[in-house]
Amino acid sequence: MSDVAETGGRRARGGGGATRRAERTAVSFETAKFIQRNIPNFEILNEEALQIIEYNAETVLEEIGVNFVENEAALVRWREAGADVRGERVHIPRGLARKLCATAPKTFTQYARNPERSVEVGGRNLVLAPVYGPPFVRDLEGGRRYATIDDFQKFVKLGYMSKWLHHSGGTVCEPTDVPVNKRHLDMLRAHMVLSDKPYMGSVTEPSRAADSVEMSKLLFGADFVDQNTVMTSLININSPMTFDGIMMGALEVYASNNQASIVSPFIVGGAMAPVTVAGTLTQVLAEILAGVSYSQLVRPGSPVIAGAFVTSIDMNSGAPTFGTPEAAHITYGTGQLVRRLGLPYRSAGSFCGSKLPDAQAAYETANSLNMGLLAGVNFMLHACGWLEGGLVSSFEKFVMDADQLGTLHHLAQGVMMDTNGQAMDAIREVGPGGHYLGCEHTQANFKTAFWRSDLLDYKPFETWAEEGARDTQTLAAERVKKMLGDYVAPALDEGIRESIDDYVARKKASMPDAFM
């Protein structure tokens, strides 16, 4: 990628340092503020059900226990905290995990390098981040193929330019053309340089988590990172009830540096958890209690998000299924349980099993996005771009979903009940049989009254047909092309950028390539 693209496509005429030059030439794309809900959450479980699940989850922790694998330090920490540790199995006495969770903050700020794009995680807020993890990408022209670092950079650019996306995410796709032990460096660099939204760190090795912290210090300054949270990273639990050494090692790096982790059971219902909703909720809560507690054992007060990645399974084929009613039940229920723990909550996303960004993909995704909003989710990973059960990051679906995220912002606003909202004067003015289009109240409000898609087709049939009868995927492909053509990088101090590039180059030179 060229310098020109990254500093705004234009050169400053002269004077001032690198920073001022960059600031003067950069174009900024509009980003909405993270969602602050003004609507209630949907509560599917009653008090009795919640208490049963809470009781059962503590029974699981005490009686069955959880495994902390290949992690002697974790077993020591648990023993010192009062758990009954037998081999790698940690039995947590009733009440202990809940007590340990109490030191985790209810909300925290994740800072972005552009302070306007910092996010508040927790409370009634919802922060939206893009798809995470797929080894493949798909677009209309090129079809399905292994992802590369070039694809990765494109997704970061699209995320930066997406109005309703608050977060740049992490592994927006796996850059499979970069060695496994070096790709985290290129990924982090892309988020830091090509976007100014908050981002996630690497979790595939504790040393890569440490690289993420070091690179963040170059971007934000070491003191700032010591005192503030600038990364939120994804720590999956190996359900059922297993915490592996590598993931926990990454969590330890982040927690000890006061950086946030999402502690998240990864569950395909019927495989990694019981086939019933209440059973899954019990296991999810037990896993969250153990994982969040562990983050607090590492460093009390370190920021953490309680997560739940949950899908159901197609019992005919064994395939995971998405946007299903059972996943919705679990997502709603987990939200209630997590709120009772006073923790921020991560769940839902643009989940779908479809191979194409077609109607199936959209039904399943819309089911999940709507559920995520009403379930009280605070951090929604995978909020756009997910395809084919998470195997594929889709360029078209990225912009399709990112557009739909606008509906969540408007839904969350709730109903304005002031005099203008009540509109009694308009009703009086228009009267029976009249028409509101021309009335004063409509004129005064129409620009902000209704959410409007920037992508979908609202044209009359004849116009639409004349313009080529394009379906949503085709419209989206055109939008992707236009956005990538219009992309201009956010301003960044040249010195900072050089220090990041140096770090990446040095680290890469320090080790042989590994592809496994």
Place this chain on the structure above:
Amino acid sequence: MSDVAETGGRRARGGGGATRRAERTAVSFETAKFIQRNIPNFEILNEEALQIIEYNAETVLEEIGVNFVENEAALVRWREAGADVRGERVHIPRGLARKLCATAPKTFTQYARNPERSVEVGGRNLVLAPVYGPPFVRDLEGGRRYATIDDFQKFVKLGYMSKWLHHSGGTVCEPTDVPVNKRHLDMLRAHMVLSDKPYMGSVTEPSRAADSVEMSKLLFGADFVDQNTVMTSLININSPMTFDGIMMGALEVYASNNQASIVSPFIVGGAMAPVTVAGTLTQVLAEILAGVSYSQLVRPGSPVIAGAFVTSIDMNSGAPTFGTPEAAHITYGTGQLVRRLGLPYRSAGSFCGSKLPDAQAAYETANSLNMGLLAGVNFMLHACGWLEGGLVSSFEKFVMDADQLGTLHHLAQGVMMDTNGQAMDAIREVGPGGHYLGCEHTQANFKTAFWRSDLLDYKPFETWAEEGARDTQTLAAERVKKMLGDYVAPALDEGIRESIDDYVARKKASMPDAFM
């Protein structure tokens, strides 16, 4: 259509009357019971907001009033009830409409000719009925074209065979090849003969409503129709606040025969109602209060559903938009207001503005269907098949949406909290690091645990690619073809069918064709 198709494609070998012969040869397709919610409703308005809107709605009725147009009898009824009638404007004193609404039943049974398919409208139930009204149809092969009676019959057959659809609906498309003044006869005949689910009557003229009642008497018996509700028909209000003579004439026929009407404002926000949500809710409530009251003035205790058809408008083009956040706010809010009136509620549907059954259509539809379930809707018209802002009934989208309606059934079940649901034995059996697929609890529950689409693709990528890489529309087109090929009519007494055919023939012969 041939006799063979309608009686099951096979002839009985002999013996017995027409009825027994039909019964023996008919195949019955599985239909789910109407939804009985075991989950809460989503309540977007707080008590204060509800009271403000209720107060304002009564202000509208008293101070501004509503028009009953070309309907002298209605004005007389209103005057006698205590309203202040000036010309065609009816001013309804505060409290009167609410009092009149109190005689409407909270719930009622709409009988189907197959008693297993009768539905309970109101309470915590949700009855799903197909698309209503489009002059065009679309399918993958034939594209978009004017609808015919042949199309109409195909949609009735698809509705009859759709597991998650409880109701055969009404004008599933406009059979434009049949004269305007005769098509209601063919439409009713199709619902009566080709399906055994409940149906809607004609509302385009009071005389056609009367035909609907007469034909229903042939199907159910005159006494039965006198004493029971066998039709639910759609009475739109000309918003703002205008009740026209033809629609009210049809309502009068139905109410006086104890048949149900859906009294429904038809609103494109910003055009027929204020551009703000609270203003629209106020007008919708005023219109519902006036319309439902009028049904009770005609016959106290007659069954009625309070409806709200609400979309927003694209202020750039003036086009109606669907699946939008503002429509959701209004649908949630109207649900709360209608429940406080103790009336059954009609709203939501498979709404979309897209020209194709593509991702746009599915996003918008899923937004609306999910909202409809959580808003406490009791009768969902347009629950499948709607395309292009209601101009088109889509064959593919009909089966796509009808499949998605299964998710609403499962969502509504809520979370089972019995011992089996809690699954503690399964969690104990499997333990940390184990796998639930083989465990006893999974084996015992897997068949019913998860909703499974009958249409969408859950296959691995390679299988899907080998099978032609079909998108949802293609899968749906194949399903439509298969269903219509497999269709077998429900059993019907030959004598009854002949009497219906005679009625249709006689009525058609009694008047010249009209095409306007």
